[in-house]
Amino acid sequence: MKGSISNQAFAKAKRLTLKTVLFISMSGLCSAPTLAANELESVVLANSSLTTYNSQKYLQADDNYYFDQYSAQLIERTEKAINWYQEIVNNGGFTHLYSDELLELGSNSKEVSLLAQRLYQERDLKNNACDETICMFDKDIEQAVKQFQSRHGLKADGRVGKRTFASLNIPAKKKLDKLKLNFYRITNFAGASDEQYVYVNIPEYSLRFVKAGDVKLKNNVIVGKPSWETPAFSDEIEKFVVNPEWRIPTSIATKEIAPKVAEDPDYLVKNNIEIRKNSYLDSQTINPSHIDWDSIKPYQFDHFLVKRAGEENPLGEVKYLFPNAEAIYVHDTPAKQRFNQSNRALSHGCIRIEQPFSLAREIIKHEGEAQTLNHIDSARTQNSTQTFHLDEPLPIHLVYWTAWVDENKLVNFRDDIYQRDKKALLKNDEQSVIAALLKNK
Numbered sequence: 001m002k003g004s005i006s007n008q009a010f011a012k013a014k015r016l017t018l019k020t021v022l023f024i025s026m027s028g029l030c031s032a033p034t035l036a037a038n039e040l041e042s043v044v045l046a047n048s049s050l051t052t053y054n055s056q057k058y059l060q061a062d063d064n065y066y067f068d069q070y071s072a073q074l075i076e077r078t079e080k081a082i083n084w085y086q087e088i089v090n091n092g093g094f095t096h097l098y099s100d101e102l103l104e105l106g107s108n109s110k111e112v113s114l115l116a117q118r119l120y121q122e123r124d125l126k127n128n129a130c131d132e133t134i135c136m137f138d139k140d141i142e143q144a145v146k147q148f149q150s151r152h153g154l155k156a157d158g159r160v161g162k163r164t165f166a167s168l169n170i171p172a173k174k175k176l177d178k179l180k181l182n183f184y185r186i187t188n189f190a191g192a193s194d195e196q197y198v199y200v201n202i203p204e205y206s207l208r209f210v211k212a213g214d215v216k217l218k219n220n221v222i223v224g225k226p227s228w229e230t231p232a233f234s235d236e237i238e239k240f241v242v243n244p245e246w247r248i249p250t251s252i253a254t255k256e257i258a259p260k261v262a263e264d265p266d267y268l269v270k271n272n273i274e275i276r277k278n279s280y281l282d283s284q285t286i287n288p289s290h291i292d293w294d295s296i297k298p299y300q301f302d303h304f305l306v307k308r309a310g311e312e313n314p315l316g317e318v319k320y321l322f323p324n325a326e327a328i329y330v331h332d333t334p335a336k337q338r339f340n341q342s343n344r345a346l347s348h349g350c351i352r353i354e355q356p357f358s359l360a361r362e363i364i365k366h367e368g369e370a371q372t373l374n375h376i377d378s379a380r381t382q383n384s385t386q387t388f389h390l391d392e393p394l395p396i397h398l399v400y401w402t403a404w405v406d407e408n409k410l411v412n413f414r415d416d417i418y419q420r421d422k423k424a425l426l427k428n429d430e431q432s433v434i435a436a437l438l439k440n441k
Contacts, residue, residue, distance in 0.1 A: 069213030070407075071192035077405035078183050084411075085176040093172040094121050103160040107137040115160060116141055118168055122411070124148040151406075153204070153414045155342045167413075175413060178403040181424055186404060190234040190397050197395040198237065198359070200330075200351055202230050203402045203414035205344040207330070207353060209362045215407055217362045220339050221330075224349035229418050231349075232400045235322040236393035237330075240360055242379040242386050244319045247280045248273070248305040249327065252348065254298050257305060262293035268305075272312065276304045309385050317380060318356045322396050330396075332356035345417045351398075363394060 088094070095118045099111045115137075116130035125144035142158040149156040152167045160168075191197045196211040202223050209217035224230035248257065261267045268274070268288050275286040286303050307313055316332025326349070333352040338344065353359060357376070364372050372388065379386040402414045402421055416422060 066193055066195055068192050068194060068197075068210070070210045070215065071186075071189055073213075073407075074189075074404065075183075075187055077409060078179065078186055078403075081405050081411045082176065082179045082183060085172060085179060088121065088172045089176055094118055094168075097165055097168055100162050100165045103137055105137055105139070105142050105158065108134060110134060112137045112141070115168075116144075119144040119148060122148070147410075151410045151412045153342060153412075170413075175403070178413060178421065179411075181421060182401050182403040185399065185401055189399065191395065194395045197397060199397040199399055200230075201399050201401050201404075202232065203400060203417055204412070207351070207359070209359065211362075216365075217358055219358060220344070220354040222333070222338055222344045222346050222352040223417075224347050225345050226418060228348045230328065230347070230351060230398060231326050232398050233324065233326070234395065234397045235324050237320050237322045237363070237390065237396050238393050239387055239389045240318055240320045240363070242318050242376055242388070243309040243383055244313070244315045244331070244385060245280075245309055246307040246313055246315045248307060249348070250299055250301055253305045254296050254301050258293050258296040258301075261288060265289065271307065272310050273305055273307045276306055278303075280304045280306055309383065316352075316356060318360060320359065320396075328398070330359070343415075343417075360388075363390065 095114055097111065097114055097118060101111070103109075103112060103115060110133050113130045113133060113135035116125055116128050116135055119125035119141065120128035124147045125141060127140075129140075145160055145164065146156040146158045148154075148168070149158075149164060154163055154167060189199075191199055191210070196209075198207060198209050200207045200221060200223075205221050205223060207217075207219045207221045208215050257267070257273075264270075265288065275288060275291070276282040277284040277286055282304070291303075312334060314331075314333060314335075316334055319329055319331035321329050328350055330351045330353055335352075336354070338346055338352075339354045360376060361373070375386070376388070400418070400420055402416050403412065405411050
């Protein structure tokens with residue numbers, strides 16, 4: 001039955017993907033009408049129809065073409081942010097803060113006055129009452145600092161230390177260029193042609209489930225460390241596995257685990273890992289004592305290491321599979337404490353999700369088979385490994401956006417954790433984003 005979750009194999013659904021939406025020169029974008037100063041009420045941006053976004057309407061003339069409203073609004077808001085930051089640049093940019101001494105609730109100095117002025121420029125502080133040389137760091141300023149920190153991916157503690165000072169001192173022109181670059185990425189988002197989809201914004205460390213233009217789920221994630229980058233690509237979730245085994249990649253098996261086994265022959269037994277002879281699914285296993293672990297070289301191993309399901313399994317209780325050449329998937333993790341970190345580029349490339357079964361529940365709603373929840377709960381209770389195939393594959397998009405305007409209309413910026421922005425830097429305002437990207441490939 002269409003919309004069900006079954007244990008039958010299936011072919012990937014064919015779908016229309018938006019390959020290229022806009023080819024825009026940045027000089028044309030910046031010539032769009034800028035917003036008057038009195039319209040810049042706050043970083044919470046009002047809705048508006050803007051010039052570049054109007055070209056999207058032509059794509060919707062075909063009744064057979066679906067254009068996701070979440071994507072449309074994201075484009076709209078981000079373009080408005082570009083206009084706004086262009087206005088800030090035209091007016092001389094941000095106030096520079098020269099001191100990096102800790103400022104917090106109760107601080108009373110000239111630096112607090114400059115801080116208030118700086119926060120007001122991006123409207124994190126709605127009203128600036130600090131027009132004197134000496135100013136008190138009050139609750140309003142603390143709340144403004146927390147909002148600034150949150151939308152820059154910092155720990156939102158309301159205290160201004162070195163990291164927050166550094167973010168406050170990023171030039172307005174640099175932020176403007178970052179928005180322009182990401183505007184290209186956003187207008188070419190493959191999810192724009194999907195009625196429902198999952199997308200992971202890698203630098204934001206966040207996963208969303210979007211259906212009919214609305215965000216139904218938002219979850220924190222952990223992504224690959226800079227030495228194990230999570231790639232950006234699109235695919236389809238075909239199935240999820242409850243109580244999964246971990247098929248240990250050859251790179252980890254040979255570079256990380258083999259030296260530990262050489263040092264401690266009981267390491268595999270202690271960690272619930274077995275060696276399977278000819279494949280990950282092989283029922284025939286190998287005795288660890290029959291292998292010379294000291295002689296194993298990186299990426300050279302004749303067998304397959306599998307960590308069985310259990311509390312210490314790094315995949316946790318569930319994994320979501322979208323078969324791809326990069327061997328990337330979304331999964332649970334027993335290391336929940338790591339989600340408290342602001343920098344969550346910590347994995348070997350796969351995506352760890354904070355509330356793992358929340359996604360399964362949304363997928364089940366999408367598939368229309370609520371009774372499947374009973375089967376999932378049963379599998380969890382019995383600690384048995386069970387695979388649930390989706391009758392209708394769900395698109396998933398891994399994106400790399402370091403600047404955007406979110407669904408709460410807050411202008412967000414994130415660190416370029418993999419240095420991908422640097423490879424696509426705009427050389428000047430007259431150069432098109434696409435030309436810049438192609439030149440730096």
